[in-house]
Amino acid sequence: MPPTVRRIPRPTAQRLSLYLREIQPLIALGQQTLSSRALGEKLGISSAQVRKDLAWVLQSKQTNEAGRSGVGYNCVKMHDSIRRVVGTNRRWSTALVGVGNIGRALLGYGGFVQDGFPITVILDADPRMAGKRIGGLVVQPMSALRKAIRTHRVTIGILAVPRSSAQAVATQLCDAGIQGILNFAPMRITVSKGVSVTNIDVSIALEQLSMDVSISNRSRLTGEGAV
Amino acid sequence: MPPTVRRIPRPTAQRLSLYLREIQPLIALGQQTLSSRALGEKLGISSAQVRKDLAWVLQSKQTNEAGRSGVGYNCVKMHDSIRRVVGTNRRWSTALVGVGNIGRALLGYGGFVQDGFPITVILDADPRMAGKRIGGLVVQPMSALRKAIRTHRVTIGILAVPRSSAQAVATQLCDAGIQGILNFAPMRITVSKGVSVTNIDVSIALEQLSMDVSISNRSRLTGEGAV
DNA sequence: GAATGTGAAAATATTCACAGCG
DNA sequence: CGCTGTGAATATTTTCACATTC
Structure with a gap:
């Protein structure tokens, strides 16, 4: 070797x-x-x-x-x-959990399918949502999670639920055999070994931005030429 | 020195x-x-x-x-x-441009105010939206951008508009004297010197995740102990 | 001439390891 | 003791610079 x-x-x-x-x-x-x-x-x-x-x-x-x-x-x-190398030469079936504003925004943006990440399953905890048709897919109840993920060979879960239920859903996704989670909940989630997580956290992005702006302001004062 | x-x-x-x-x-x-x-x-x-x-x-x-x-x-x-150091000890007034799904999701999540980034101005290009009240704020037409940003001392713009108008709006924000832009449009925007940009791009996040999963799968096969 | 591919050097970032404090 | 603060040692990432190819 x-x-x-x-x-x-x-x-x-x-x-x-x-x-x-x-x-x-x-x-x-x-x-x-x-x-x-x-x-x-x-x-x-x-x-x-x-x-x-x-x-x-x-x-x-x-x-x-x-x-x-x-x-x-x-x-x-x-x-x-x-x-x-990136992996977008093949298709990664994804399951969207949570059809609130974020979930709907994701469904509305058709680019994912083209980019290789088709949303093939939609789930929501609200019983009133179950059965509704959104963007060509029927919203499933959470009880259907495991089976839906298995039958559709879903590899990536998109977590677009409130913070309060994020960890519980993440655990369900892991138990169902998911391989990666895109987490929109503004918190750290704990997952099974071998499961990858990528977080999208607007507050953190804003904090990063505010640091950049502060630094930029500071060097404007001291005359340092920032890129 | x-x-x-x-x-x-x-x-x-x-x-x-x-x-x-x-x-x-x-x-x-x-x-x-x-x-x-x-x-x-x-x-x-x-x-x-x-x-x-x-x-x-x-x-x-x-x-x-x-x-x-x-x-x-x-x-x-x-x-x-x-x-x-992060800058959240003070308040950074933000202007949200675009009240589509993403914009509404941001408005719905009240956490920003608490985190130091209150949304103080909402703008939208759709004339039918102008004047509507969302989350306690009245949606302004794009023509009001410059004035609104100045009078509300907005330092950060949140760009939640379609890709097709993202660059144009970014330029308007820069011209109005914004210091930072949080960009949700899935594209690179060009800004004036001294303006900071942070991107939130779901496709890129998914690609990152797919690489992680691929690597994780590979090392599972070869038996390497990944963290 | 224009551009790749790549060792070697420089710059950055992380870990080690330990003196010193409470 | 447990834990911070920090130089020194490693490891990683970026830049330099140049031989080589088209």
């Missing part, structure tokens, strides 16, 4: 999604190639960084020579390779 | 918000002190890391000795100190 197979660095993984966002419209426009410099400039990232990142996704398939010296990267090949 | 005043590291800044989340309920429970170890364990972070992070927020005010050897940190003092 070679020393260790070095996993993809977290910062790289985060940038890969950004790269996809930039490449997609270029492909739609018919652009053939894109240089690391050009891609980096759009995102405020150095060209060397972009090349290092891409090395992670291109090295896997050695025949895939998306990058050519003096030319740049083939947009389509690069896009495909990144998608393979 | 001392070498350079070293800004707070990005990873530290991100963790500070998490610390606040953990400390808050403990204070409500009346807990007096908390050790770096205990705090770290809740979040899967080493105690040394927690102490280093807290050094950043406690050093500023030298009289504030929240941490005591053999005892731990005083919850209330620690909480206050972190809030001062």
